[in-house]
Amino acid sequence: MSLPPSVSTGQTASGLAYLDIHSPLCDARVFLQGAHLTHFQPKGQGPLLWLSPSEDFARGRAIRGGVPVCWPWFGNNKPSPEAPAHGYARTCEWHLVDVEDRDGEVIIQFSLPMDALPQQHWPHSCELSLVMVLGKTARLTLTTDNTGHSPLLLTQALHSYFPVPDIDQVQVLGLDGSQYWEAGTGPLPQAGTVRIDRELDRQYQCQQPLQQIDTGQGLIRVKREGSHSLVLWNPWVDKAKALGQFPDDGYRQMLCLEAANVGGDAVTLAPGQQHSLVTELGWA
Numbered sequence: 001m002s003l004p005p006s007v008s009t010g011q012t013a014s015g016l017a018y019l020d021i022h023s024p025l026c027d028a029r030v031f032l033q034g035a036h037l038t039h040f041q042p043k044g045q046g047p048l049l050w051l052s053p054s055e056d057f058a059r060g061r062a063i064r065g066g067v068p069v070c071w072p073w074f075g076n077n078k079p080s081p082e083a084p085a086h087g088y089a090r091t092c093e094w095h096l097v098d099v100e101d102r103d104g105e106v107i108i109q110f111s112l113p114m115d116a117l118p119q120q121h122w123p124h125s126c127e128l129s130l131v132m133v134l135g136k137t138a139r140l141t142l143t144t145d146n147t148g149h150s151p152l153l154l155t156q157a158l159h160s161y162f163p164v165p166d167i168d169q170v171q172v173l174g175l176d177g178s179q180y181w182e183a184g185t186g187p188l189p190q191a192g193t194v195r196i197d198r199e200l201d202r203q204y205q206c207q208q209p210l211q212q213i214d215t216g217q218g219l220i221r222v223k224r225e226g227s228h229s230l231v232l233w234n235p236w237v238d239k240a241k242a243l244g245q246f247p248d249d250g251y252r253q254m255l256c257l258e259a260a261n262v263g264g265d266a267v268t269l270a271p272g273q274q275h276s277l278v279t280e281l282g283w284a
């Protein structure tokens with residue numbers, strides 16, 4: 001495939017291949033493993049994604065930061081606890097279908113080869129694609145097609161990690177009036193904005209399609225389509241120490257706000273049906 005002049009290829013010292021984008025609208029980096037956007041910076045603005053300074057890009061292990069694709073389940077697979085957390089999409093090598101530059105917007109299309117998924121954990125026939133439109137914003141569309149003869153049940157997330165200068169200054173807007181579940185408890189009502197002063201691992205059911213992170217030095221916009229749920233996560237002190245590829249004090253500089261289909265917003269696809277989960281990330 002020939003690449004437009006705004007897109008080049010590279011690889012890490014560990015051998016993971018990526019695409020680098022330098023267009024008039026943005027700079028970005030996308031790995032083929034996981035179809036993983038790890039860097040996105042609109043021209044004239046700061047980086048929009050947090051990538052762990054401890055990341056060493058091992059093959060077959062999820063990259064800590066950017067936008068991991070959690071699919072075809074989010075979190076643990078309850079019937080099969082030995083299956084990998086957040087599914088297979090973030091650790092498999094994706095197929096690069098097409099790359100084009102339309103007036104400075106770079107559009108990258110990936111598909112996930114389904115033979116990478118062990119049948120015992122995912123005994124379904126389906127197709128999965130991810131389309132990234134990288135311009136002034138980053139728009140990611142994750143589409144599942146049920147090509148089989150029986151219904152399939154899906155939970156998923158576009159697990160965006162955002163950079164914040166100081167977690168104590170952060171507020172999350174756009175969740176007022178929604179409900180959340182945390183540590184097996186819920187529904188709990190959300191009133192007003194969210195501040196982070198301890199470990200947070202919440203699944204929100206939320207009709208509002210736009211949340212914003214006020215970092216204290218800028219406003220990050222997170223839009224969702226095909227999603228009535230989202231995950232808000234900060235590991236705080238103890239979990240940060242236990243996490244792989246994560247500095248002990250890294251929790252002070254990041255926050256995850258993840259467009260999702262989780263909990264009561266899980267997706268059931270009848271044979272022949274299709275669903276797209278979309279997130280659009282940008283500075284306000």
Ligand SMILES: O=P(O)(O)OC[C@H]1O[C@H](O)[C@H](O)[C@@H](O)[C@@H]1O
Pocket residue numbers: 062075085086201202231232233243256
């Ligand atoms: O460490 P990972 O498997 O990448 O998961 C990182 C985090 O992802 C989500 O935000 C979950 O809600 C958390 O419970 C989990 O700790």
